[in-house]
Each structure stands twice: as C-alpha cells, then as structure tokens.
Amino acid sequence: MNKGDSVAELKVTPDKYLPHRYAGASGDFNPIHIDPEFAKAVGLPSSILHGLYMMGLVARANTAAAGDDPRALKRLSVQFRGMGAPEQEIAVTGTVKSADGDRVVIDTVATQSDKQVIRNAEAELQL
C-alpha cells in the first residue's frame, strides 16, 4: 500500500432485523435501536443503527484491506455523526494516509445516503 491508494471499500445493506441481531450479539438493547415507536417518541425518525455496529463495519473493511488477518488492525479511532438506518446501504471507504514499512495508517469514513455516519476515522494496520 502506498500513500494516496484507495482501500477498505465495503458496501453493506443491513436488513430490517440487523439491529436486533446486533443487540443480541453485543448486549446493547437500548430501545432506540430496536423499537421504532420508542425511537419516534424520543424524537428520532425511527430506530437507528448502533454506532458501534457501524464502527464494526469500518473495522471489517480495514481488516479486509490487510488480507483479512484479525491481528492486522492495531488501532481504530472514529467519530460518530448523524444516524445510521437499517435497510439503506452503508459504504466504507479509505485512503492510505501514510505508509512506513509494514505500518500503514488509513483515513476512513462510512457514509449512508451521501452523509457521513462515521467520520474522521483512522485505522492503523500492521501488514
């Protein structure tokens, strides 16, 4: 990988029940993620994706960029912005910010419907 290369491209459309599966898998049963009526009652458009699920997709995309070795991802920092929704495509993209031998830093984001849901993210890979 060289500076400026595009990497970590991933497109995923979480299905309607993904937030339920992720709630069970993660233990985070906050009703804003699994109950549309509750979510609307607290002012959200409907139930929203877990932010840490979307961070998980960013981790997945950047791990895949490193040959899918789970040991390769050494650091990931993200900012959560906006809200992710089920049943709409999420796209993770990345650009190599710096490459120093086998240590690579990637600027990466996740977008949905043209708005960033994970921004200013940085992944550090050990190749």
Next chain:
Amino acid sequence: MPLKTDAVGKEWPAVTYEVGREKIREYSYALGLENQVHFDRDAAQAAGFRDVVAPPMFCVVYCAPAMGPAILDPDVGMNFAAMVHGSQEFAWDEPVCSGDAITTTPRCLSIDERDGKGFYVFESTSVNQDGAEVVRGTWTNIVRGVS
C-alpha cells in the same frame, strides 16, 4: 451551574469476562464476517490461534460489563436524555480467543466543557489471564446543554 468534574480520575472495579466460542460466532455473524477463523476451531488453529479468535471489535462485548457501572455512575452524573456516543478509539495488542478470561478496568480520564457541551472521556484497559494487554479503549460521550 458549573460542570461537575469530581469523577475525573475515578476508577471502577475490574470485571472479568469469559470468552466463549459461540459468542464470538454470534458477534461475527451479526457483523457479516466470513473469515472462518472466527467460526471454526481448526481454521483458527491452522492460522496460528489457540482457538476461535475474536474479531477486533468484539472488545465491545467483553468491555461492556465493566463500562456500564462507570457510564451510569451518579458521581459522573451524565444527563442520558441529552447524551450521544461522540467518539471511540481502540488500540489492540494480544488477540483474544475462546477460552480467554479478559479483565477490564474503567477509569474517568477527563470531563470538560466546550461550547455548552460536556465531554466525558473514559479509558478502559483490558488484560488477558496471563496479564497481557489485549485492548485499550477511549470512550467519549457528549452531553448537550450542560451550561
């Protein structure tokens, strides 16, 4: 009212989480992972792991039981109705496999006000049964309207 900052530096009790193969599979399936090292013991061992290996972000599963009491602590006093998870960082070291016992200790790093928002930053340190660090997390929650 000035932002309450008494909890800065506070540590909460360490919590140990026992990592199981089926939980790694369940989490990996939810994330759409396909690498068999997260599902199949033979595949994991062929790749050099002791057992089925957790994907990096599985750390949210084993950290959660330790982080809950810190986030919910009245000494911290976050207004949950106005709170969002603002940012998150993890730095990984030793891989985590089924059969590991991971002990996580949370600490409040800082509480600051900027532009009328409260920034509550927690750090978690997780070690395995041999005392080796597996992940260090930095959890930032933002609360609107603190002043």
